[in-house]
Amino acid sequence: MAKFIHIADTKGRDANVLFTGFNKKSKISYFTPDGNAVHTVRVLKTTINGSYDKLVQQSGGDAELAKLLITEDPEIDLFQTGAILEGSSKVYIDADFQPCVSVNLKEKVFDASGELKEERIPKELIGNILEQAAIKPSGKLFAKAEVFTKFVFSKKYQLSHVNGLTFDFLYQIAKELAEKNSLMLIGAGEKGIEPLVFQNGGKAYRAFLEGRVNDKGYVLIMHLSNLELKSAITKI
Numbered sequence: 285m286a287k288f289i290h291i292a293d294t295k296g297r298d299a300n301v302l303f304t305g306f307n308k309k310s311k312i313s314y315f316t317p318d319g320n321a322v323h324t325v326r327v328l329k330t331t332i333n334g335s336y337d338k339l340v341q342q343s344g345g346d347a348e349l350a351k352l353l354i355t356e357d358p359e360i361d362l363f364q365t366g367a368i369l370e371g372s373s374k375v376y377i378d379a380d381f382q383p384c385v386s387v388n389l390k391e392k393v394f395d396a397s398g399e400l401k402e403e404r405i406p407k408e409l410i411g412n413i414l415e416q417a418a419i420k421p422s423g424k425l426f427a428k429a430e431v432f433t434k435f436v437f438s439k440k441y442q443l444s445h446v447n448g449l450t451f452d453f454l455y456q457i458a459k460e461l462a463e464k465n466s467l468m469l470i471g472a473g474e475k476g477i478e479p480l481v482f483q484n485g486g487k488a489y490r491a492f493l494e495g496r497v498n499d500k501g502y503v504l505i506m507h508l509s510n511l512e513l514k515s516a517i518t519k520i
Contacts, residue, residue: 289413289443291470293457298418299450303441303506326369332381334359409481409488412472420476421493425466431492435509439489443504458495458502467492467507480508 292298314322332338339358343349352358376384393402413419426434445451461468470491472478479488489508496503 290415290418291443292418292420293453294421294423294460297453299453300414300446301450301454302444302446304444305439305441326372328364328367328369330359331361331364332377334361334365338381408485411481411483411486412478413480413482415472417472419470419472419480419491420474422469422471422476424469424477425464426469426492427466428494431467431507434513435490435492436511436513437507437509438511439508441506441508443493443506454504455497455502457493458504459497461493461495461504462497467494470506479510 287303288300289303290298290300316322339349339352340346342358343352376387378384389406391404391406392400393404395401443454445454470476470493471480480491481488487510489510490512492507492509494505494507496505
């Protein structure tokens with residue numbers, strides 16, 4: 285299914301263009317000694333009774349657990365460990381390792397030194413990439429050497445044209461960025477600095493455009509980050 289994003293350039297022109305992810309496929313294939321192809325399966329490592337927290341609670345501490353691991357194998361369930369999993373669902377458990385009927389989600393915010401600043405109820409974010417107001421360039425340029433050492437990028441998408449007009453539209457954006465050898469921050473809002481949310485209930489990301497061109501073509505990549513690298517401040 286095609287995915288679209290409504291984006292504008294520095295001249296105020298806007299258009300709906302495609303964005304696609306990058307699926308890396310391994311070029312290496314694995315075979316058994318007799319020539320049969322192998323495949324990946326999900327295998328059960330242990331049950332909750334074999335988890336570290338459960339074993340520490342039962343044994344009374346790390347030292348006691350270490351002795352128990354030497355003399356026995358309490359983390360292994362001979363009837364279930366190693367079983368092949370064909371489907372699974374996430375289940376929340378309480379301090380007594382019992383399934384929870386309902387849970388309250390909390391978001392924890394930490395500062396650069398790792399100390400907890402705030403604990404709050406997570407906000408339900410609404411997707412904003414196809415709003416009537418287009419995603420705008422902020423005008424803030426970052427040198428490539430700077431941006432890749434300042435932000436942690438978790439995703440990237442390629443922007444693609446859908447016709448001749450949008451080809452020229454995206455080509456010009458890519459050309460401008462390539463000539464400046466920089467990435468540009470783009471975003472929602474009047475100034476183009478607000479985070480992008482790609483679907484309702486999704487995460488908020490800062491987006492940076494990178495452009496590359498040759499005589500007849502272009503590549504326009506949108507890098508996404510939700511984590512900025514900061515130096516920890518040492519208190520004296």
